[in-house]
Amino acid sequence: MKFGFADRMENVKPSAIREITKLTQKPGVISFAGGYPAPELFPIEEMKQICSKVLDESGKEALQYTTTEGFLPLRKHIVERMRRFGVEISEDQVLLTNGSQQGLDFTGKLFLNDHDVIICESPTYVGAISAFRPYRPRFAEVAMDEGGMRMDALEQVLQENPGAKFIYTIPDFQNPTGITLEPERRKMLMALSARYQVPVIEDNPYAELGLEGERLPAVKSYDAEGAVIYLGSFSKIFCPGLRIGWIAAAPEITRKYVMLKQAADLQVNTMAQRELAAFVYTYDIESHIARIRDVYRARRDLMLKAIESEFPDTINFTNPGGGLFIWVELPEGADAANVFQKAIENDVAFVPGAAFYPNGGHENTFRLNYSNMSEEKIIEGIKRLGQVLKAL
């Protein structure tokens, strides 16, 4: 049988990270490649209590179909959560999704015709590139510095790309760099969005994983005219296995996402919605998140210290204020893919950075994850990686 695929399939390629992940499953490999949360922090005992409670109190409802928008008590909780970031919305502006990843797919579906322009940080989340690519966009990358997306560079890209469909940003502890968009730039971003009439997609799964001081107001908190579509997630503050994220947008925009969700897969797992709602109303999710932050802070500090002592001085790296990742830049001309080959021979892994640049280049970069490995493994893994880097 000769299948006639859609043209968009030319843009759909196997994920680079996926291939790497396979290699990291070799026994003995210390992997800083994935973006997995620390499973030892999952609230397993609480989940057992909750599953019984949900099934006892509402088993028939929990196993049945439900509305596309999602379980109302959970959406009300999301409204409360977002208030802490300075965002005032109502529950009819919230749609539950299968993690924030599905929000990215729907965003592509909602906005993108072939060859439309997406403006994004350089580098940006590889999963967003994968989600958008089937809709055949062009990517206009905006340079970053230690304060996040550079606003002068953004304005230039906006001028060069009239009709760009949206600005995609991960403002807090960005994947892959760990960099955070400065508060002042958040206001400027919204001013530019209004001036050029280009909406903003705020993808913010790491918002609550700040490891220093106060949380910043969301970009959406500066949104006077409904221009920001916010994608949130419980994957990093609760667990990723339940696949629960959300979209929060202007009411008429949320309604469009609801139609896409209904056509695509009807709804999020009903029981998972009720489990998560039971968790947030029964237990103290804030102290749960505080515990995650404590563990990640120790791991980040340890990894940074190990990098400083083990890596050659010619190598630059970010100092993330939170999230899961440290970003490493080798000297110009070096190729992280070669480093990866040597590293995996020495049983340590990371993700080469080129995959995070939709238009290619930057082969001298790579991403390290510190959330998913024990302190012992962080020390040992960075030591191995340092040896590989020194040998090159």
Next chain:
Amino acid sequence: MKFGFADRMENVKPSAIREITKLTQKPGVISFAGGYPAPELFPIEEMKQICSKVLDESGKEALQYTTTEGFLPLRKHIVERMRRFGVEISEDQVLLTNGSQQGLDFTGKLFLNDHDVIICESPTYVGAISAFRPYRPRFAEVAMDEGGMRMDALEQVLQENPGAKFIYTIPDFQNPTGITLEPERRKMLMALSARYQVPVIEDNPYAELGLEGERLPAVKSYDAEGAVIYLGSFSKIFCPGLRIGWIAAAPEITRKYVMLKQAADLQVNTMAQRELAAFVYTYDIESHIARIRDVYRARRDLMLKAIESEFPDTINFTNPGGGLFIWVELPEGADAANVFQKAIENDVAFVPGAAFYPNGGHENTFRLNYSNMSEEKIIEGIKRLGQVLKAL
């Protein structure tokens, strides 16, 4: 903010069924509108045991990310299940999806350019129409009779539509008609698929809900050259709230679906995958399904009997061999939407049939569901509906 949506959004409309469902939530309404399974049959006690077991034995894994393809023991079980329908596949041909609905969305994404032709039964599943529409296809409908899609009509449509992307069929106890494709026509369908080189999408969520005699071989069991993409579901034989379905196709086709799944939402809920696997390996799902069949058989028989005694003689209806639905045809010129208005005033509901015809027309039809209402309500609801029909 002026948003610039994708052209495909012109094809995305609020679901007719969704609007109807809202009306049916009025207290006192007996609704034959939805396609919900009977919640009193959900294995709630078993699920409690299973949730504890999964969390005790593999809590860290169950709450973590997993592979896109899905939990291997569950895929192995699916391979075994499909063997009973005469389908021989291996587990690397199986991808877990969020219900079979997601398989429909991915099928549109995989195959459809704007204006491509889909060949489908007339009428067909309204959720498939919704899933495909964002990919902007044209629908070529094939007339049905009591033996399912008519093969002479199919051949004519194939001749008239060279380059059609696929033939979409629900062969067993079709939604909405309850009609089953005769075994002989399954062979002819595959012969036509081969002759015209058009693949077949076999959407088969009701396969195991036959209420008489033996189960039929799947269309895919006649598939010699990997031309059939099979969409399966646990929603009707276990529960829909967990959102677990699957795609089974030729290995290279499954790999493409895996890439789409990864880009769209990474994976199905990990815990739900492990719960379902624990259920099928711990309990006897076959006797669970037998119990569902017994209940549905009694409800179907009762509804058919009530229709015969309560509906005017000018009205035709199908006699489904299984599944969840009976299809009703009013005399030519009647409008089921008007009947619906009168019916809802009398606290009884159904789905007007026009929504099941992608190219419109057939306003004189409607769909009745018998799986989700008690025997008392079936008797009372059909009586109310009979009164409405007689008054018109």
